[in-house]
Amino acid sequence: MNMQKDITIVGAGLVGSLLSIFLSKRAHKVTIYERRADMRINNAAAGRSINLALSDRGIRALEKAGLMGEVEKICIPMHGRYVHLADGSSNFQPYGKEGQYINSISRADLNILLLNACEQNEVALNFSLKCDQIDFDKNEISFVDGYSENIRIEKPDIIFGADGSYSASRLQHQVHSSMFDYHQFYIDYGYKELSIPPGKNGEFLLEKNALHIWPRGNYMLIALPNMNGSFTATLFFPFHGEPSFESLKTPDQVNEFFKTTFKDVFPQMTTLEEDYFTNPASPLVTVKCYPWVRDNHFSLIGDAAHAMVPFFGQGMNCGFEDCFVLDSLIEKYGDDWHTILEKFQDSRKPNADAIADMALNNFVEMRNKVADEGFILQKKIESWFAGMYPTKWIPAYSMVTFNPDISYSEALRRGQIQDRIMEEVLELENIKDDWKNSRVENAIISGYQKYFNEKI
Amino acid sequence: MNMQKDITIVGAGLVGSLLSIFLSKRAHKVTIYERRADMRINNAAAGRSINLALSDRGIRALEKAGLMGEVEKICIPMHGRYVHLADGSSNFQPYGKEGQYINSISRADLNILLLNACEQNEVALNFSLKCDQIDFDKNEISFVDGYSENIRIEKPDIIFGADGSYSASRLQHQVHSSMFDYHQFYIDYGYKELSIPPGKNGEFLLEKNALHIWPRGNYMLIALPNMNGSFTATLFFPFHGEPSFESLKTPDQVNEFFKTTFKDVFPQMTTLEEDYFTNPASPLVTVKCYPWVRDNHFSLIGDAAHAMVPFFGQGMNCGFEDCFVLDSLIEKYGDDWHTILEKFQDSRKPNADAIADMALNNFVEMRNKVADEGFILQKKIESWFAGMYPTKWIPAYSMVTFNPDISYSEALRRGQIQDRIMEEVLELENIKDDWKNSRVENAIISGYQKYFNEKI
Numbered sequence: 016m017n018m019q020k021d022i023t024i025v026g027a028g029l030v031g032s033l034l035s036i037f038l039s040k041r042a043h044k045v046t047i048y049e050r051r052a053d054m055r056i057n058n059a060a061a062g063r064s065i066n067l068a069l070s071d072r073g074i075r076a077l078e079k080a081g082l083m084g085e086v087e088k089i090c091i092p093m094h095g096r097y098v099h100l101a102d103g104s105s106n107f108q109p110y111g112k113e114g115q116y117i118n119s120i121s122r123a124d125l126n127i128l129l130l131n132a133c134e135q136n137e138v139a140l141n142f143s144l145k146c147d148q149i150d151f152d153k154n155e156i157s158f159v160d161g162y163s164e165n166i167r168i169e170k171p172d173i174i175f176g177a178d179g180s181y182s183a184s185r186l187q188h189q190v191h192s193s194m195f196d197y198h199q200f201y202i203d204y205g206y207k208e209l210s211i212p213p214g215k216n217g218e219f220l221l222e223k224n225a226l227h228i229w230p231r232g233n234y235m236l237i238a239l240p241n242m243n244g245s246f247t248a249t250l251f252f253p254f255h256g257e258p259s260f261e262s263l264k265t266p267d268q269v270n271e272f273f274k275t276t277f278k279d280v281f282p283q284m285t286t287l288e289e290d291y292f293t294n295p296a297s298p299l300v301t302v303k304c305y306p307w308v309r310d311n312h313f314s315l316i317g318d319a320a321h322a323m324v325p326f327f328g329q330g331m332n333c334g335f336e337d338c339f340v341l342d343s344l345i346e347k348y349g350d351d352w353h354t355i356l357e358k359f360q361d362s363r364k365p366n367a368d369a370i371a372d373m374a375l376n377n378f379v380e381m382r383n384k385v386a387d388e389g390f391i392l393q394k395k396i397e398s399w400f401a402g403m404y405p406t407k408w409i410p411a412y413s414m415v416t417f418n419p420d421i422s423y424s425e426a427l428r429r430g431q432i433q434d435r436i437m438e439e440v441l442e443l444e445n446i447k448d449d450w451k452n453s454r455v456e457n458a459i460i461s462g463y464q465k466y467f468n469e470k471i
Numbered sequence: 472m473n474m475q476k477d478i479t480i481v482g483a484g485l486v487g488s489l490l491s492i493f494l495s496k497r498a499h500k501v502t503i504y505e506r507r508a509d510m511r512i513n514n515a516a517a518g519r520s521i522n523l524a525l526s527d528r529g530i531r532a533l534e535k536a537g538l539m540g541e542v543e544k545i546c547i548p549m550h551g552r553y554v555h556l557a558d559g560s561s562n563f564q565p566y567g568k569e570g571q572y573i574n575s576i577s578r579a580d581l582n583i584l585l586l587n588a589c590e591q592n593e594v595a596l597n598f599s600l601k602c603d604q605i606d607f608d609k610n611e612i613s614f615v616d617g618y619s620e621n622i623r624i625e626k627p628d629i630i631f632g633a634d635g636s637y638s639a640s641r642l643q644h645q646v647h648s649s650m651f652d653y654h655q656f657y658i659d660y661g662y663k664e665l666s667i668p669p670g671k672n673g674e675f676l677l678e679k680n681a682l683h684i685w686p687r688g689n690y691m692l693i694a695l696p697n698m699n700g701s702f703t704a705t706l707f708f709p710f711h712g713e714p715s716f717e718s719l720k721t722p723d724q725v726n727e728f729f730k731t732t733f734k735d736v737f738p739q740m741t742t743l744e745e746d747y748f749t750n751p752a753s754p755l756v757t758v759k760c761y762p763w764v765r766d767n768h769f770s771l772i773g774d775a776a777h778a779m780v781p782f783f784g785q786g787m788n789c790g791f792e793d794c795f796v797l798d799s800l801i802e803k804y805g806d807d808w809h810t811i812l813e814k815f816q817d818s819r820k821p822n823a824d825a826i827a828d829m830a831l832n833n834f835v836e837m838r839n840k841v842a843d844e845g846f847i848l849q850k851k852i853e854s855w856f857a858g859m860y861p862t863k864w865i866p867a868y869s870m871v872t873f874n875p876d877i878s879y880s881e882a883l884r885r886g887q888i889q890d891r892i893m894e895e896v897l898e899l900e901n902i903k904d905d906w907k908n909s910r911v912e913n914a915i916i917s918g919y920q921k922y923f924n925e926k927i
Contacts, residue, residue, distance in 0.1 A: 190642070194754045196656040298650045 018350040019043055023156060023171035025146045025184045026050075029122070030317030030334035031177030032129035035138040036080050037342040046139040046171070048158050050178070053142045055127050065208065066239045066247050067125070068093070068226065068328035069118040072419045076335035079342065082132055086125065090118035091240045097225035098385050103279050107225065108385065108394065111413045112402075117226070117328065119239040146178060149187040154312050156184075173352060174313045177334075180300055182319035188309070198303040202324060202375070204234070205260055205296040206251050211283050213244025220283045221246060228385060229277050234258075235382035236277055248284070251382065252296070260296040299324045301371050308360045311352035316341070321367035326377040327415060329370050329423075336419065337363055369424035373415065388447075393437050396450050400459050407463070407471050408433065429467075436462035474806040475499055479612060479627040481602045482506075482634030485578070486773030486790035488585035490633055491594040492536050493798040502595040502627070504614050506634070509598045511583050521664065522695045522703050523581070524549070524682065524784035525574040528875045532791035535798060538588055542581065546574035547696045553681035554841050559735050563681065564841065564850065567869045568858075573682070573784065575695040602634060605643040610768050612640075629808060630769045633790075636756055638775035644765070654759040658780060658831070660690070661716060661752040662707050667739050669700025676739045677702060684837060685733050690714075691838035692733055704740070707838065708752070716752040755780045757827050764816045767808035772797070777823035782833040783871060785826050785879075792875065793819055825880040829871065844903075849893050852906050856915050863919070863927050864889065885923075892918035 020043045024031045027049035035045045069090060077083040094116045095109035110117060133140055143161035150156075156174055158167045176184030189195050214220050219240060221227055227238040227246070234253060238246040253259040263269050266288045273281045281287075302322035308314040317334030340362055344355045384390040394410070401408045411430030414421045421429075440446065440458050463471045476499045480487045483505035491501045525546060533539040550572045551565040566573060589596055599617035606612075612630055614623045632640030645651050670676050675696060677683055683702070685692040690709060694702040709715040719725050722744050729737045737743075758778035764770040773790030796818055800811045840846040850866070857864045867886030870877045877885075896902065896914050919927045 186646070194657045194756075198654045198656070200652040200654070201650045300650075 020172040022173045023169055024175045024177050026178035028179055029126055029331055032133050033335055034177055034338045035133050036136050037338050039136040039138050041345055048141045048144045050145040065122045066119050067122050067331050069120045070332050070416045073332035073335040075419045076339035079339055085128055089124050090120050092116040092224050093119055093226045094224050097222050097227045099229045099279055100386055111417050115417050146183040151191055151309055176315045176319045177317050179318045180302060180322035185315055185319050196305040200301055202299050203253055204251055205254050205298055206249050207296045208294050209248040209290040210286050211238055211246040211248055212285055217244040219244050228381060230382050230386040232383055303368060308356040314356050321371060323371040323374040326381055327374040333370050366423040369427040373427055393441060432466045436466055476628040478629045479625055480631045480633050481640045484635055485582055485787055487633035488589050489791055490794045491589050492592050493794050495592040495594050497801055504597045504600045506601040521578045522575050523578050523787050525576045526788055526872045529788035529791040531875050532795035535795055541584055545580050546576050548572040548680050549575055549682045550680050553678050553683045555685045555735055556842055567873050571873050602639040607647055607765055632771045632775045633773050635774045636758060636778035641771055641775050652761040656757055658755050659709055660707055661710050661754055662705050663752045664750050665704040665746040666742050667694055667702040667704055668741055673700040675700050684841060686838050686842040688839055759824060764812040770812050777827055779827040779830040782837055783830040789826050822879040825883040829883055849897060888922045892922055
């Protein structure tokens, strides 16, 4: 029996290219079609340097694909949040336990690394071909050539839609479904990328191994380090109101605003004016849909199946985990693609929903709570308690970021219960001044037994 | 100044045709494009006779358009729910006060009446032309001819998308928006139309002036009267599980199921087998989206803007109310289409959301609660109390159905509070046996003051 399938992947982004490598390693014939030009030749992201936070779920997938050795070379570890308060003071909040960190990585560099790996793995890459129509009855997919406008039609055994938040293959799936649940919504905030250039000798002008945050209540600035000594800063900001992208219109207004609001980093943002007026204010979308799959011949994957806002740093990691799970299912079910895709959907859909919700919630945490005394105290107490009961109590952020064996939906569930317990603990008398004691330990244990309904 | 606009309406259904009449009466040049053939010539709904419940919001709009005199002639008043219980017993639950009723009306007959009125009002009607692409920058809209496949391009001043739940114009709007919130979801139930033919001499075989319901817990059958003595019955039924559309596969299974489950009406359903296997099991979708409008030149309206499940009988009424509100805004703002469309959206969006939610909730009420003693008691007590305090307490169903001056969102808000009050009242001792007294009256008054925070 020939188990080799002819597989088409729509999209040569991070998830499409990693997926193709997994499938190719399983001896399938894999072809990728990408709407954009080859970024290795024609750098589309020229002048912009977007970076992402790679953490354990993504790393586990890259390791399984045998790529982590290469990827590690372009990673900058970030051990915690470096919080810059409005009064100019700052503090450092570790992400997890000693030795746990997330990684700043350039989206473009990682994508290029993956595309090169695709070619080493005999994946056929096609660029400037835009997915146009899909006839799901025949599994016929057509692409429009970005230059000639010629139509190219393919008839693979299986199609994966890995073409991101604004997926064209998902639109075809939607339009040709009789019952398709589809939710797409935008928050009232956009983001704009800005830069903090390196010092004269290429040195980092802020602490290198941290994710910097300037929380300002209903908005924030963050910055992640790049390999060349610069940081990419991102302003998450309301579209309307005061202040907002709408209200900051002139160079003077922008300079004045940054000077007073982000005073400690303003002097380093030497390209602020140019960045602000060149780079767009981009929207932030959440997409949930169902079903993702059609029988044994079509599936959405990555952002195309579940776009989320970036505040938990899990968009890429979740997409890579999709690939990891899919590959594990292929391992288990071999040629039974109906079962593979069905189980893929059943296992990933609730987890994608959970991380999308957590990502929305985390915006409030990042832009506001990290500057809040009560929140900082809660994190300290949790961290202390977790040190004593490491298998019982894992902070929500750690479950999501450092514990791929705990699913997103389980992390959401446990995190919500833990928050409820901590809410009660934070109401204990004098908790602020006196918490490293058996009184607090016992209060947490009793809350744990009450809400988790299990002995600690 | 020439205030006349060239207006294109996509869709010649109920809302599109009524809208065109309002606009034409305001001296605009109105053209409708409809995907289907002219139903007056080529009856697309042949063999199927769908009826709807026309109530006060719809009537108010038809009156404003000067059409209610004609429409009334094809209406059959329904004064309440005629509930057929599983044990073969039945009861009648009036919809409102004495003299209040809703109307059974044939969708096809009403649509034909409106299309004829369009022509009398100089609306240009075009059939078999399917909306294909919209270029919103140029306000250019293209249609494909269903026969010749020729493309026809129009460039009106204003486009209204009135093309229903599966709106093609909405899809164009979605695809060409940078920030468009879109929610579309299906419930796990479908509906299938069945028939109860008239008696030998054309007589009604069930009580004529009522909406019949056979509530059966997680599913139900309903029936509305037609002018010819027949009833159109609709089975709302799970797609999967036991029993479901999936589980009833053979004529024997269907007959056996109806015979035992709907035993009082089974003998009258003489075409059951044919109906069941001819008519499709159709899905039930809810659509919410935002924004509906683009500046001064595009708006969605009716189901295209807000599709809802049919359980409150408000889909058409809400769409007609859209037209009523839009016409009132034109009255007020004349040629200022930017303001007209913006205020239209601001006023209708929260109300459309509210009725879509109420429609989902009402399914549980219809298929289950109407057979529940506690529910029936609550309705009786509410009706008694409302009789004493008619301006203070209006049952939620009545607010939605008989009180167009109360918006859907206000009806939702007040209804939820009233339910909360009644929940407490129903827990009073011996409430079942003894409720027409000052104890219960005072309990409701005190709940009212507590939750509405106002004196009764």
